[in-house]
Amino acid sequence: MNVKRVVIFGIQDFAELAWYYLGKDSPYEVVGFCVNEKYLPDPPFFHELPVVPFERVSQIFPPDVHGFFAPMSPKRMNRFREEIYHQLKALGYELISYVSSKATIFNNPIGENCFILEDNTIQPFTTIGNNVVLWSGNHIGHHGRIMDHVSFTSHVVMSGHCVIEPYCFLGVNATIRDGITLAEGTFLAMHSAVTKSTSPWGVYVGSPAKIREGVSSLDMLK
Template sequence: MLKEKVIIFGVNDFAQLAHYYLTNDSEHEVVAFSVHQAYIKETSFFGLPVVPFETVETFYPPTAYAFFAPMSPAKMNRVRHDVYHEIKAKRYRMISYVSSKSTHFNNQIGDNCFILEDNTIQPFVTIGHNVVMWSGNHIGHHSEIKDHVMFTSHVVLSGHCVVEPFSFFGVNSTIRDGLVIAEGSLISMAAAVFKNTEPWSVYKGNPAVKSSVSSRDIHF
C-alpha cells in the first residue's frame, strides 16, 4: 500500500518527534518540513528539505500532499491555531497521529491531532481539531474536548467533562467529573479542579483556586 506523503510544519523538537512517530508508527511518509520564510536557518532538517511556507504549494501541491502541524502550546495554543488555519486556507488535508500504543475505542478525533503513547481515551469521548495530548493521560468517558487544546502528561480528566478551546493542562493535573473547563483555562501542574473554571483564567493548587493572572498573558 502506498504511504500518504506528508509535510511537517516546524523545525523544532515537536517536528523532530512528529517525524519519528510518523516514520516508525504510521502509514505516512514524511517528505519535507516547512516554516515561514523568516524562520528558515537551514535548507534541510533530518535530511529532508525545508521549504518556505509562503510558497510550499509550488513544490508540494495540496492535491498530492498532506500537512501535519504538531506545534507547541505557545500563547495558549493560539499560535498553533493560526498556523492550522493558514494551512487550511491553502486547501491541504491535515492528518492526525494517534499512537498505536494508546488505548481508544473508535472515538471521533479531528484533524491535526497529535496523540502520543499510553493515552487512555475511554468510550464516547470526542476530540476536536488541532489537539495535542502528550503521553500518559486518562480521558474519561463521555467527555468532549474541543479544538486547539493541549494536554501535557499524566492528566486525569474524569468523565462527562467539557473542555472548551485553547485550554492547557499541566503535568499531573486532575479534573473532577462533570465539569466545564472554560475557554482559555490554564490548569497548572498538579492542580486539582473541583469546580467549573472561568474563561482565560489560571488555576493552581489542591483544591485549585483562580489566580489573579490572566492566561491571555501566558506566553510559555
C-alpha cells in the same frame, strides 16, 4: 482525498518528534518540513529532508497530493498553532492526525491535526476536536468532550463527563473531577485539582485549584 505524503510544519522539538513518530508508527511518508522563510536553515535540510519556505510551500508540495501536519507547542494558549492550522487549511491542505499505536482508544471521533502520543487512554463516548495535542500518558474519561485547539501535557486525569473548551492548557498531573467544564482558555497549573467548573481565560493553581486573581491565561505561554 486521502493523502499519504506529508509535510511537517516546523523544525523544532514538536516537529522532530512528529517526524520520528510518523516514520516509525504511521502509514504516512514524511517528504519535507516547512518554516517561514526567515527561519530557513542553511543548508535547507532537516533529517536529510528538504525544508521549504511556507510562503511557497503549495507550489513545491501541492495540496492535491500532499497532506500537512502542524503539531505545534501550546504557545500563546494554543492560538499560534491555531493560526497555522487555519493558514494551512486556507491553502487547501488536508491536515492529518497522528494517534500512537500505543494509545488505547475506542473508536472515538478524533479531528484533524491532532497529536496523540503513547499511553493515552481515551474511554468510550468521548470526542476529540481539531488541533488537539495529548502528550503521553493521560487518562481521558468517558462521555467527555475535548474541543478544538487544546493541549494536555502528561499524566492528566480527566474524569468522566467533562468538557474541555477551546484553547485550554492542562499542566502535568492535573486532575479534573467528573462533570466539570473547563471554560475557554483555562490554564491549569501542574498538579492542580479542579473541583469546580472554571472561568474563561483563568489561571488555576493548587489542590483544590484556586484562580489566580488578576492573572489572565493570555499572559501565559508567551
